[in-house]
Amino acid sequence: MNTPTQPAIRTEGLTKRFGPTLALDHLDLEVETGEVFGFLGPNGAGKSTTIRLILGLIRPTAGRALIFGTDAADIVASHSRLAHVPADVALWPDLTGAVVLALLAALGPGTDRGYRAEVVDRFALDPDRRCATYSTGNRQKVALIAAFATRAQLLILDEPTTGLDPLMEQQFRICLREATDRGQTVFLSSHQLAEVDAVCDRVGILRAGRLVDVAGLTELRRLRTTELTATYAGAVPAGLRADLPGVEAVHRISASTIAVVLSGAPGAALQQLATDDLVAVDVREPSLEEIFLGYYGGAGS
Numbered sequence: 001m002n003t004p005t006q007p008a009i010r011t012e013g014l015t016k017r018f019g020p021t022l023a024l025d026h027l028d029l030e031v032e033t034g035e036v037f038g039f040l041g042p043n044g045a046g047k048s049t050t051i052r053l054i055l056g057l058i059r060p061t062a063g064r065a066l067i068f069g070t071d072a073a074d075i076v077a078s079h080s081r082l083a084h085v086p087a088d089v090a091l092w093p094d095l096t097g098a099v100v101l102a103l104l105a106a107l108g109p110g111t112d113r114g115y116r117a118e119v120v121d122r123f124a125l126d127p128d129r130r131c132a133t134y135s136t137g138n139r140q141k142v143a144l145i146a147a148f149a150t151r152a153q154l155l156i157l158d159e160p161t162t163g164l165d166p167l168m169e170q171q172f173r174i175c176l177r178e179a180t181d182r183g184q185t186v187f188l189s190s191h192q193l194a195e196v197d198a199v200c201d202r203v204g205i206l207r208a209g210r211l212v213d214v215a216g217l218t219e220l221r222r223l224r225t226t227e228l229t230a231t232y233a234g235a236v237p238a239g240l241r242a243d244l245p246g247v248e249a250v251h252r253i254s255a256s257t258i259a260v261v262l263s264g265a266p267g268a269a270l271q272q273l274a275t276d277d278l279v280a281v282d283v284r285e286p287s288l289e290e291i292f293l294g295y296y297g298g299a300g301s
Protein backbone atom coordinates (compact mmCIF):
# COMPACT_ATOMS: atom_id res chain seq x y z
CA MET A 1 0.00 0.00 0.00
CA ASN A 2 0.95 3.60 -0.38
CA THR A 3 2.87 5.03 2.52
CA PRO A 4 3.50 8.75 2.91
CA THR A 5 7.26 8.21 2.70
CA GLN A 6 7.17 6.71 -0.81
CA PRO A 7 7.76 9.18 -3.62
CA ALA A 8 5.09 9.18 -6.33
CA ILE A 9 7.77 8.38 -8.91
CA ARG A 10 11.29 7.23 -8.33
CA THR A 11 13.66 6.25 -11.10
CA GLU A 12 16.95 4.57 -10.34
CA GLY A 13 19.58 4.59 -13.09
CA LEU A 14 16.74 4.34 -15.59
CA THR A 15 18.29 3.73 -19.01
CA LYS A 16 16.85 2.99 -22.44
CA ARG A 17 18.76 2.23 -25.57
CA PHE A 18 17.14 1.87 -28.99
CA GLY A 19 19.83 0.18 -31.05
CA PRO A 20 22.64 2.71 -31.30
CA THR A 21 20.54 5.51 -29.73
CA LEU A 22 20.89 6.07 -26.01
CA ALA A 23 17.45 7.63 -25.48
CA LEU A 24 17.72 7.79 -21.69
CA ASP A 25 20.96 7.67 -19.75
CA HIS A 26 20.86 6.69 -16.06
CA LEU A 27 17.97 8.85 -14.98
CA ASP A 28 17.74 9.29 -11.21
CA LEU A 29 14.64 11.25 -10.38
CA GLU A 30 12.20 11.60 -7.49
CA VAL A 31 8.77 13.14 -7.76
CA GLU A 32 7.31 13.81 -4.35
CA THR A 33 3.72 13.06 -3.45
CA GLY A 34 1.46 16.06 -4.00
CA GLU A 35 3.76 18.13 -6.20
CA VAL A 36 3.36 19.25 -9.80
CA PHE A 37 6.58 18.22 -11.46
CA GLY A 38 7.42 19.67 -14.87
CA PHE A 39 9.51 17.55 -17.18
CA LEU A 40 11.18 19.64 -19.84
CA GLY A 41 13.54 19.14 -22.70
CA PRO A 42 13.94 19.80 -26.40
CA ASN A 43 12.68 17.42 -29.10
CA GLY A 44 14.29 14.03 -28.79
CA ALA A 45 15.59 14.63 -25.24
CA GLY A 46 13.94 11.43 -23.96
CA LYS A 47 10.79 12.73 -22.25
CA SER A 48 8.36 10.37 -23.97
CA THR A 49 10.76 7.48 -23.50
CA THR A 50 10.83 8.22 -19.76
CA ILE A 51 7.04 8.31 -19.63
CA ARG A 52 6.71 5.07 -21.58
CA LEU A 53 9.15 3.42 -19.14
CA ILE A 54 7.20 4.75 -16.14
CA LEU A 55 3.99 3.39 -17.67
CA GLY A 56 5.61 0.02 -18.30
CA LEU A 57 4.96 0.33 -22.05
CA ILE A 58 8.62 -0.39 -22.78
CA ARG A 59 11.21 -2.20 -20.73
CA PRO A 60 14.34 -0.45 -19.45
CA THR A 61 17.75 -1.46 -20.77
CA ALA A 62 18.98 -0.88 -17.21
CA GLY A 63 17.65 0.55 -13.97
CA ARG A 64 14.03 0.78 -12.91
CA ALA A 65 11.09 3.06 -12.29
CA LEU A 66 8.95 2.85 -9.16
CA ILE A 67 5.41 4.19 -8.77
CA PHE A 68 4.70 4.75 -5.06
CA GLY A 69 7.31 2.09 -4.42
CA THR A 70 5.88 -0.42 -6.91
CA ASP A 71 8.03 -1.42 -9.87
CA ALA A 72 6.61 -0.05 -13.13
CA ALA A 73 6.99 -3.57 -14.50
CA ASP A 74 4.11 -4.56 -12.20
CA ILE A 75 1.60 -3.01 -14.60
CA VAL A 76 -1.63 -3.86 -12.78
CA ALA A 77 -0.42 -2.59 -9.40
CA SER A 78 1.21 0.60 -10.70
CA HIS A 79 -1.71 1.46 -12.99
CA SER A 80 -4.14 1.14 -10.10
CA ARG A 81 -2.56 4.36 -8.85
CA LEU A 82 -2.13 6.40 -12.00
CA ALA A 83 -3.96 7.97 -14.91
CA HIS A 84 -2.24 8.97 -18.11
CA VAL A 85 -2.77 11.40 -20.98
CA PRO A 86 -0.58 10.55 -23.98
CA ALA A 87 0.90 13.17 -26.30
CA ASP A 88 -1.03 11.82 -29.30
CA VAL A 89 -4.48 10.80 -28.20
CA ALA A 90 -5.95 8.05 -30.37
CA LEU A 91 -9.61 7.16 -29.76
CA TRP A 92 -11.91 4.55 -31.22
CA PRO A 93 -13.45 6.35 -34.23
CA ASP A 94 -16.92 4.78 -34.12
CA LEU A 95 -17.53 5.33 -30.41
CA THR A 96 -18.95 8.59 -29.11
CA GLY A 97 -17.02 10.71 -26.61
CA ALA A 98 -19.45 9.63 -23.87
CA VAL A 99 -18.93 5.93 -24.57
CA VAL A 100 -15.15 6.38 -24.57
CA LEU A 101 -15.33 8.26 -21.26
CA ALA A 102 -17.36 5.38 -19.77
CA LEU A 103 -14.88 2.87 -21.14
CA LEU A 104 -11.86 4.73 -19.76
CA ALA A 105 -13.60 5.09 -16.39
CA ALA A 106 -14.08 1.32 -16.25
CA LEU A 107 -10.38 0.76 -16.93
CA GLY A 108 -8.96 3.34 -14.54
CA PRO A 109 -8.53 3.49 -10.78
CA GLY A 110 -12.05 4.85 -10.14
CA THR A 111 -13.88 7.86 -11.52
CA ASP A 112 -15.88 10.68 -9.95
CA ARG A 113 -18.76 10.81 -12.43
CA GLY A 114 -20.26 14.03 -11.06
CA TYR A 115 -16.96 15.85 -11.40
CA ARG A 116 -16.51 14.35 -14.87
CA ALA A 117 -19.80 15.86 -16.05
CA GLU A 118 -18.66 19.22 -14.69
CA VAL A 119 -15.33 18.96 -16.55
CA VAL A 120 -17.08 17.92 -19.80
CA ASP A 121 -19.02 21.21 -19.50
CA ARG A 122 -15.97 23.26 -18.67
CA PHE A 123 -14.06 21.90 -21.65
CA ALA A 124 -17.16 22.47 -23.80
CA LEU A 125 -16.94 18.93 -25.18
CA ASP A 126 -19.93 17.53 -27.04
CA PRO A 127 -19.85 13.94 -25.75
CA ASP A 128 -22.50 12.71 -28.17
CA ARG A 129 -20.34 13.01 -31.24
CA ARG A 130 -18.38 10.12 -32.74
CA CYS A 131 -14.67 10.33 -31.96
CA ALA A 132 -13.90 10.17 -35.70
CA THR A 133 -15.37 13.66 -35.96
CA TYR A 134 -13.28 15.12 -33.12
CA SER A 135 -10.40 17.47 -33.81
CA THR A 136 -6.99 16.85 -32.23
CA GLY A 137 -7.90 19.26 -29.44
CA ASN A 138 -11.21 17.48 -28.80
CA ARG A 139 -9.50 14.09 -28.59
CA GLN A 140 -7.06 15.61 -26.12
CA LYS A 141 -9.99 16.93 -24.10
CA VAL A 142 -11.52 13.44 -23.88
CA ALA A 143 -8.25 12.04 -22.51
CA LEU A 144 -7.83 14.97 -20.11
CA ILE A 145 -11.40 14.72 -18.84
CA ALA A 146 -10.99 10.99 -18.27
CA ALA A 147 -7.74 11.55 -16.36
CA PHE A 148 -8.94 14.50 -14.27
CA ALA A 149 -12.13 12.64 -13.33
CA THR A 150 -10.18 9.75 -11.82
CA ARG A 151 -9.01 9.87 -8.28
CA ALA A 152 -5.70 8.34 -9.32
CA GLN A 153 -2.93 9.36 -6.94
CA LEU A 154 -0.67 10.19 -9.86
CA LEU A 155 -1.53 11.93 -13.12
CA ILE A 156 1.01 11.56 -15.92
CA LEU A 157 0.38 14.15 -18.61
CA ASP A 158 2.49 14.13 -21.77
CA GLU A 159 2.26 17.50 -23.57
CA PRO A 160 -1.35 17.81 -22.41
CA THR A 161 -2.23 21.23 -23.82
CA THR A 162 -0.57 21.29 -27.23
CA GLY A 163 -3.91 21.05 -29.06
CA LEU A 164 -5.88 23.30 -26.71
CA ASP A 165 -6.79 26.93 -27.31
CA PRO A 166 -5.98 29.53 -24.59
CA LEU A 167 -9.45 29.35 -23.02
CA MET A 168 -9.21 25.59 -22.70
CA GLU A 169 -5.68 25.91 -21.34
CA GLN A 170 -7.17 28.03 -18.59
CA GLN A 171 -9.68 25.26 -17.81
CA PHE A 172 -6.79 22.81 -17.79
CA ARG A 173 -5.02 24.90 -15.15
CA ILE A 174 -8.16 25.03 -13.01
CA CYS A 175 -8.51 21.23 -13.17
CA LEU A 176 -4.85 20.84 -12.33
CA ARG A 177 -5.21 23.03 -9.26
CA GLU A 178 -8.25 21.06 -8.14
CA ALA A 179 -6.29 17.83 -8.60
CA THR A 180 -3.43 19.07 -6.44
CA ASP A 181 -5.90 20.41 -3.87
CA ARG A 182 -7.17 16.83 -3.62
CA GLY A 183 -3.59 15.68 -3.05
CA GLN A 184 -3.01 14.16 -6.49
CA THR A 185 0.54 14.26 -7.82
CA VAL A 186 1.12 15.51 -11.36
CA PHE A 187 3.98 14.65 -13.69
CA LEU A 188 3.75 17.02 -16.63
CA SER A 189 5.89 16.84 -19.73
CA SER A 190 5.75 20.09 -21.67
CA HIS A 191 7.39 22.38 -24.17
CA GLN A 192 5.26 25.29 -23.04
CA LEU A 193 7.33 27.29 -20.64
CA ALA A 194 4.54 29.67 -19.66
CA GLU A 195 2.44 26.70 -18.62
CA VAL A 196 5.27 25.15 -16.63
CA ASP A 197 5.96 28.50 -15.02
CA ALA A 198 2.31 28.84 -14.02
CA VAL A 199 1.62 25.38 -12.66
CA CYS A 200 4.78 23.53 -11.63
CA ASP A 201 6.45 23.39 -8.23
CA ARG A 202 9.67 21.88 -9.52
CA VAL A 203 11.10 21.08 -12.90
CA GLY A 204 13.50 18.49 -14.23
CA ILE A 205 15.40 19.40 -17.36
CA LEU A 206 16.38 16.65 -19.71
CA ARG A 207 18.83 17.05 -22.52
CA ALA A 208 20.08 14.31 -24.85
CA GLY A 209 18.84 11.61 -22.45
CA ARG A 210 20.50 13.11 -19.40
CA LEU A 211 19.01 15.02 -16.52
CA VAL A 212 20.81 18.36 -16.43
CA ASP A 213 19.03 19.90 -13.47
CA VAL A 214 16.15 19.52 -11.04
CA ALA A 215 15.08 22.61 -9.18
CA GLY A 216 12.21 24.68 -7.88
CA LEU A 217 11.27 27.48 -10.26
CA THR A 218 12.32 30.27 -7.90
CA GLU A 219 15.60 28.55 -7.18
CA LEU A 220 16.20 27.97 -10.86
CA ARG A 221 15.81 31.66 -11.60
CA ARG A 222 18.00 32.74 -8.75
CA LEU A 223 20.73 30.29 -9.66
CA ARG A 224 20.95 31.49 -13.21
CA THR A 225 21.85 34.89 -14.51
CA THR A 226 20.62 38.32 -13.49
CA GLU A 227 20.56 41.23 -15.87
CA LEU A 228 21.38 44.54 -14.30
CA THR A 229 21.27 47.98 -15.90
CA ALA A 230 23.17 50.75 -14.15
CA THR A 231 22.91 54.43 -15.09
CA TYR A 232 25.67 56.74 -13.87
CA ALA A 233 25.36 60.42 -13.00
CA GLY A 234 28.26 61.03 -15.38
CA ALA A 235 30.10 58.83 -17.85
CA VAL A 236 30.37 55.08 -17.23
CA PRO A 237 33.71 54.10 -15.62
CA ALA A 238 36.58 52.95 -17.80
CA GLY A 239 36.58 49.15 -17.81
CA LEU A 240 32.75 49.18 -17.69
CA ARG A 241 32.78 47.58 -14.22
CA ALA A 242 33.80 44.20 -15.68
CA ASP A 243 35.47 43.64 -12.29
CA LEU A 244 32.14 43.11 -10.46
CA PRO A 245 31.79 39.71 -8.75
CA GLY A 246 29.98 37.17 -10.96
CA VAL A 247 30.17 39.23 -14.15
CA GLU A 248 29.57 37.21 -17.28
CA ALA A 249 29.24 40.10 -19.74
CA VAL A 250 29.05 43.89 -19.76
CA HIS A 251 27.72 46.07 -22.56
CA ARG A 252 27.73 49.83 -22.91
CA ILE A 253 24.17 50.94 -23.62
CA SER A 254 24.88 54.69 -23.74
CA ALA A 255 27.55 57.10 -22.49
CA SER A 256 26.13 56.82 -18.96
CA THR A 257 24.51 53.35 -18.90
CA ILE A 258 25.87 49.80 -18.80
CA ALA A 259 24.08 46.46 -18.90
CA VAL A 260 25.70 43.75 -16.80
CA VAL A 261 24.95 40.03 -16.92
CA LEU A 262 25.73 38.34 -13.61
CA SER A 263 25.80 34.66 -12.80
CA GLY A 264 24.58 33.43 -9.43
CA ALA A 265 23.23 35.67 -6.69
CA PRO A 266 23.61 39.39 -7.53
CA GLY A 267 24.14 40.59 -3.92
CA ALA A 268 27.94 41.00 -3.99
CA ALA A 269 27.89 42.94 -7.27
CA LEU A 270 25.09 45.19 -6.00
CA GLN A 271 27.08 45.94 -2.85
CA GLN A 272 30.05 47.07 -4.90
CA LEU A 273 27.88 49.11 -7.23
CA ALA A 274 26.40 50.89 -4.21
CA THR A 275 29.61 52.92 -3.91
CA ASP A 276 29.35 54.17 -7.52
CA ASP A 277 27.66 57.44 -8.40
CA LEU A 278 24.49 55.94 -9.86
CA VAL A 279 21.19 57.60 -10.68
CA ALA A 280 19.28 54.39 -11.51
CA VAL A 281 19.64 50.62 -11.23
CA ASP A 282 17.31 48.09 -12.77
CA VAL A 283 17.64 44.42 -11.86
CA ARG A 284 15.84 41.93 -14.04
CA GLU A 285 15.36 38.21 -13.41
CA PRO A 286 15.71 36.06 -16.50
CA SER A 287 12.52 34.60 -17.91
CA LEU A 288 12.04 30.85 -17.80
CA GLU A 289 12.55 30.87 -21.54
CA GLU A 290 15.97 32.50 -21.20
CA ILE A 291 16.95 29.98 -18.54
CA PHE A 292 16.03 27.09 -20.78
CA LEU A 293 17.73 28.57 -23.79
CA GLY A 294 20.79 28.74 -21.58
CA TYR A 295 20.47 25.03 -20.85
CA TYR A 296 19.60 24.00 -24.38
CA GLY A 297 21.94 26.31 -26.23
CA GLY A 298 25.29 25.10 -27.48
CA ALA A 299 25.65 21.39 -28.02
CA GLY A 300 22.03 20.91 -29.11
CA SER A 301 19.99 17.84 -28.27
Ligand SMILES: Nc1ncnc2c1ncn2[C@@H]1O[C@H](COP(=O)(O)OP(=O)(O)OP(=O)(O)O)[C@@H](O)[C@H]1O
Pocket: 018, 021, 022, 023, 041, 042, 043, 044, 045, 046, 047, 048, 049, 050
Ligand atom coordinates in the same frame (compact mmCIF):
# COMPACT_ATOMS: atom_id res chain seq x y z
N1 LIG B 1 11.06 3.21 -30.76
C1 LIG B 1 12.17 3.90 -31.00
N2 LIG B 1 13.13 3.40 -31.79
C2 LIG B 1 14.29 4.05 -32.03
N3 LIG B 1 14.58 5.27 -31.49
C3 LIG B 1 13.68 5.82 -30.68
C4 LIG B 1 12.43 5.18 -30.39
N4 LIG B 1 11.73 5.97 -29.54
C5 LIG B 1 12.49 7.06 -29.32
N5 LIG B 1 13.66 6.96 -30.00
C6 LIG B 1 14.77 7.94 -29.95
O1 LIG B 1 15.07 8.20 -28.61
C7 LIG B 1 15.36 9.58 -28.41
C8 LIG B 1 14.41 10.17 -27.37
O2 LIG B 1 13.10 10.26 -27.94
P1 LIG B 1 11.82 10.74 -27.14
O3 LIG B 1 10.64 10.53 -28.02
O4 LIG B 1 11.81 10.11 -25.80
O5 LIG B 1 12.11 12.31 -26.98
P2 LIG B 1 11.15 13.46 -26.45
O6 LIG B 1 11.94 14.24 -25.45
O7 LIG B 1 9.86 12.90 -26.01
O8 LIG B 1 10.96 14.34 -27.77
P3 LIG B 1 9.67 15.23 -28.26
O9 LIG B 1 9.69 16.47 -27.43
O10 LIG B 1 10.03 15.51 -29.68
O11 LIG B 1 8.45 14.40 -28.09
C9 LIG B 1 15.29 10.22 -29.78
O12 LIG B 1 16.58 10.26 -30.32
C10 LIG B 1 14.39 9.28 -30.56
O13 LIG B 1 14.70 9.34 -31.94
